């Protein structure tokens with residue numbers, strides 16, 4: 001049973017692993033045995049220390065995932081990840097941004113920034129990783145979706161579009177690669193206490209409304225994603241394809 005969740009000898013590339021959910025996922029994968037390559041634009045020293053404390057190797061690839069041309073740039077990120085540990089078994093597409101505005105006020109700059117970061121980078125990083133994973137006979141791709149992969153949200157139309165797109169790509173890529181050994185799945189976090197939700201948690205009207213709707217009675221903590229991440233990264237999920245798994249304290253059940 002234990003082997004189903006054992007990631008010893010695997011190498012994982014995690015985007016946006018310096019903070020928040022990506023950091024918690026990277027640490028969880030390391031504690032399950034994986035070496036970690038973190039790709040992001042901010043220093044990930046704290047994550048590096050936690051991964052090394054778990055006895056695993058850590059490598060940082062500095063990159064802005066939205067830098068153009070994205071397809072070539074992201075292929076380079078995968079090359080650097082492969083150079084680090086000589087293998088790539090797990091890709092976690094975690095990095096993402098949110099811009100809040102009424103639909104009527106959304107600018108083209110906001111729209112492009114959100115879609116380029118949350119959706120376009122996820123696709124082209126997956127494409128580059130899959131080229132390698134298909135050649136090696138398999139791998140695991142875990143996308144970080146959202147409740148707004150299922151719902152419309154409030155004042156975040158570009159984000160809702162991007163995360164609905166993440167669910168669509170999770171299905172599409174799973175269809176294409178399931179028979180070739182790659183599991184493509186997603187985690188849909190509920191409301192978690194990170195930078196992404198700082199504005200919501202500071203809003204005296206929205207914070208209690210959100211909390212009152214969560215059956216579990218509390219905001220998520222980043223480490224609440226550990227189990228889902230290790231499950232989707234390991235042999236336990238070998239026949240699980242195209243799933244968008246809510247980890248939301250029951251929000252969608254309400």
Ligand code: NAP
Pocket residue numbers: 015016017018019020021022039040041042063064065066067094095096097117144145146147188189190191192193194195196197
């Ligand atoms: P966060 O603390 O704001 O972390 C976002 C991460 O993405 C950071 O590491 C950030 O780097 C990185 N990032 C953003 N744009 C980037 C770019 N252009 N290039 C490289 N890295 C970039 O928020 P979080 O809550 O942990 O978010 C992680 C993921 O979970 C996102 O996809 C988010 O949409 C999703 N999510 C969050 C919640 C929630 O309640 N918190 C719920 C559902 C889904 P910097 O530190 O340099 O900005």
